[in-house]
Amino acid sequence: MNKRWTLHVENFAKIKSADVTIAPLMCFVGDNNSGKSYLMSILWGILTLGKDIFPKKPSEAKIYKQCERWLQAHINEEIELVASDMELYINWFNELLNTHKKSLVKQIFNYDVDIERVKIINYKRNKPIKITWEEAGSRYSVTSNYIKFPKVDLPNRDELLRMNAYICWNLLMEGIAAPLYTPVVKGRRNGEPIYLPASRTGFMLTYSQLIENSLQISFSPELHENKSTLTLPYIDFLQLITKFENNKKKNKYGKLIEYIEKNMTRGNLSVEKELLPIIKYQPEGSTKEIPLYIASSIVSEISPLLLILKSNINFKAIVIEEPEAHLHPELQQKVARLIINMMHCGIPVWITTHSDTILQHINNMLKLKKHVRSRELQEEYGYTKEDLLSDEEIQMYQFITESNKTRLIPLEITKYGFVVPTFNNALEKIVEEVYAFQED
Incomplete structure (x- = not known):
């Protein structure tokens, strides 16, 4: 993934607040009925339906007109976008999200779910991106390094809107969602994330x-x-x-x-x-x-x-709820290994889980990656480099319930991997009962 951004929500369903930074592998853990599926669904929904919130006609809104003026000033000029340039487009998308948040949530959940605030914050890129222009081009195109347009003289406002929407969408969604202007062919998916x-x-x-x-x-x-x-x-x-x-x-x-x-x-x-x-x-x-x-x-x-x-x-990304469902612990470890290998095939994988086995396998692969005898241990236990995990490849979040509302906290990686209180507290209680119920 060439970009990172954080989805921020407030007073959404039973979630008081949450900040989710996308990553190649992302895990939600927490009690039942804490909001994991709600948050994963709205993230999926923005990737799937977000391209529909762009206006059909040029807007007079102040934020959009800043994007329009910026693009007019750089028509036919190759330019590498700096942070302030990208911020213009993130601000525009956030305004559109705010305008459409209720209808967007209604479409995702088939119900009027409460939501006070939703926006994208903390946008960062791992690699720079340029706007380039092609002399004899006829189509827009995008890679992780550039957004390319055909050269154009004196574009009208409709053309500027079309280009601005293309820039905005690809800054946020290139590589994780379907392209903005791909022709719709009945029965064919164009890269939409899978749930x-x-x-x-x-x-x-x-x-x-x-x-x-x-x-x-x-x-x-x-x-x-x-x-x-x-x-x-x-x-x-x-x-x-x-x-x-x-x-x-x-x-x-x-x-x-x-x-x-x-x-x-x-x-x-x-x-x-x-x-x-x-x-x-x-x-x-x-x-x-x-x-x-x-x-x-x-x-x-x-x-x-x-x-x-x-x-x-x-498809460009996949959400899997409870990948451990119906699986024996041995198979839970194998599905955890599969998930990591999918990520290394270029598929962002975002999961909700209650499985301590999956968590332990993730922690083992984080430790094996950094181990001084990593190659030797890989050979001994039958792992390859595609099985290993780096700290920067994963984000893990726990849902904490307080007074019937939940909030999201990011979990930090320790030298032992992730420590998940929701799992540890339950396991400690069971162990306590084991000792208490043993006969002398």
Whole structure:
């Protein structure tokens, strides 16, 4: 990730305040009903729907006109953006977020959830970025190093708005969300982040009955009324299932797929494309395929992630609620290893978790990375550099409940890794009971 920024919310649902700095790997821990899914959903929602809040016509708002004047002054001039330049665009996006926050939250949650404040703060870049101009160009383009436009003489205000929105969106979302102006092709995702809800196993087993209604709901600049009884992340997940297929093309996630099938599902998942996809499981060593609904819980639990990777679906980031669900501790460690490897494939992975096993594996990989005998220990325990974690690659947050409201606190990395009070307090209480209930 070439950028970092912090999502700041206040008085959102039961969350009094929260500051979440995005990172390649991000973990939310905390008690049940503390707001983890709410906060992850609004973060996902801004990445997914945020491009729809840009105005359709040039604005007379003071903040936008500052962006317009800045761009006019640099038309056809190659320029590296400095902090004050980028701040103009972050301020504009925050004004748009503030204007649309209630309708945005209503669309995400299918309910009028309270929210007092939402904005992006503390924007920083790891690498500089330039605005460049192409003599014979016809399209806008972006990389981590530049935003490129065709050269233009005396652009009108509509053209300036289009370019300004492109600059603003890519400063914030390049590499983690779908492009701003990619043509919409029915049935194809353009890089939108994926949200795997905690109840994904139930959805995988009942999707054929649920999809018909969700297919009628799609993302668009107009805020369509959601007539279902599901939140938008759930609807998006159901729509995602319809895109599962047996993709015969070379797959960039081949190693991840092999790891899952060898170490977790212990067998192959395939898809027959009819009106709706029919998913079948072939256990390792068997020639017979069986329906997903009679496979073990580990297969149905991990099937969405495996089929996303096998289908070559285009996505830039993934949210996974409770990746440990239905998994034995040994498999929880393997899913933690998988998550780190996904991150090293360039996929930001953001999770909510109650698993002490996942936390311990993360801590082990942080310690192994810095260990004086790291190479020797990697070889002894079967790890590679893709399994290791650096301090700067991860952010971990704990939700603290106080007087029926929660706030978010960032957890610091110690020499032992992350110390998570919500886990430690529960474990200490159990250990105390173990000693208390032992007979002399």
